Amino acid sequence: MASYLDTAVEIAREAGALVADFFARGIPFELKGEYDLVTEADRASERLIVERLTRHFPTHAIVAEEGGGHESASGYTWYVDPLDGTTNFAHGFPCFNVTLALEQQGELTAGVIYDPIHKEMYTAERGAGAYLNGKRIHVSKVAKLANALVATGFPSRKRHLSINIHFYYQVGMLTHGVRRCGSAAIDLAFVACGRMDAFWEFGLNPWDMAAGRLLVAEAGGKFSGMHGEAHQLRGPDLLVDNGLIHEEILEIFAEVFEGKYRVPMAKI
Ligand code: IPD
Ligand code: CA
Ligand code: CA
Numbered sequence: 001m002a003s004y005l006d007t008a009v010e011i012a013r014e015a016g017a018l019v020a021d022f023f024a025r026g027i028p029f030e031l032k033g034e035y036d037l038v039t040e041a042d043r044a045s046e047r048l049i050v051e052r053l054t055r056h057f058p059t060h061a062i063v064a065e066e067g068g069g070h071e072s073a074s075g076y077t078w079y080v081d082p083l084d085g086t087t088n089f090a091h092g093f094p095c096f097n098v099t100l101a102l103e104q105q106g107e108l109t110a111g112v113i114y115d116p117i118h119k120e121m122y123t124a125e126r127g128a129g130a131y132l133n134g135k136r137i138h139v140s141k142v143a144k145l146a147n148a149l150v151a152t153g154f155p156s157r158k159r160h161l162s163i164n165i166h167f168y169y170q171v172g173m174l175t176h177g178v179r180r181c182g183s184a185a186i187d188l189a190f191v192a193c194g195r196m197d198a199f200w201e202f203g204l205n206p207w208d209m210a211a212g213r214l215l216v217a218e219a220g221g222k223f224s225g226m227h228g229e230a231h232q233l234r235g236p237d238l239l240v241d242n243g244l245i246h247e248e249i250l251e252i253f254a255e256v257f258e259g260k261y262r263v264p265m266a267k268i
Contacts, residue, residue, distance in 0.1 A: 008101075012100060012121070015049050015082060016116030019041050019082075020117060023094075035157075036157050046082035049098070060102075061076065063079050063206060078101070082098060085181075095115075095117075096183055097116075098113075098114045099111070099114070099207070099208075110123075110214070130219040137219050139191060139197075139221040151187040153181075155202070163202065166256050167256050170261060174262065184208040188209060191216050192219035192221065193219065198249055200237075200253075201238060203237070221243055224250075
């Protein structure tokens with residue numbers, strides 16, 4: 001019998017091919033909010049994923065970004081982002097993915113992130129490690145923040161309220177740099193496979209981070225809230241890294257929360 005992960009991989013591959021086909025054709029976008037884009041690819045991918053999941057697991061709940069999911073009291077919940085990185089997608093910038101993850105009785109147990117342009121399939125099962133295209137992956141061994149390459153993201157909804165630029169500046173000044181690729185799931189996958197050493201973002205949704213958080217944990221990394229507290233999947237914020245630089249990042253974050261800047265911003 002196929003495992004939950006096998007089924008999720010099969011569905012992500014199918015949805016990824018669909019999304020890649022829309023990408024090749026180039027399609028218009030609509031606005032959900034002032035700067036919050038959505039496309040027919042988001043909706044078609046979600047319809048496909050929800051249909052397949054419901055067929056395989058009729059009793060499971062589905063929480064999907066575009067609202068196509070349904071509730072259930074089974075204790076099994078799938079988190080679905082049918083197209084993570086929609087703004088990139090809509091601009092022809094090839095950095096997006098399809099991601100889904102399963103939570104069983106409050107515990108993430110399986111997760112998939114599929115980038116159909118680069119044909120990269122990231123998978124993780126609780127207690128069984130993390131993989132990229134079937135090969136085991138691990139977080140980096142960078143032990144000092146000063147030698148780290150890190151990533152962050154900014155919300156498209158109510159972006160004028162985001163405090164992240166303060167964190168971005170400080171961490172940017174104290175590392176090799178901060179990348180902002182526009183896809184939270186890819187950022188998380190990159191930490192899991194060691195291409196990046198850390199990632200944080202304020203204002204995420206569970207479908208953005210469920211699979212990626214499991215992937216990072218199974219690749220040997222660490223995750224928490226922005227003050228070092230236990231992470232809540234249904235909360236908005238997430239910090240992940242290779243585990244070796246976690247405390248250093250939290251120290252900087254604590255300073256920024258208090259309004260203390262180690263590196264003052266340049267005067268204009
Ligand atoms: C967004 C992307 C982006 C992140 C935003 C997410 P979407 O997801 O992951 O990188 O900064 O917070 O909402 O809307 O493209 O699925
Ligand atoms: Ca997303
Ligand atoms: Ca999305």
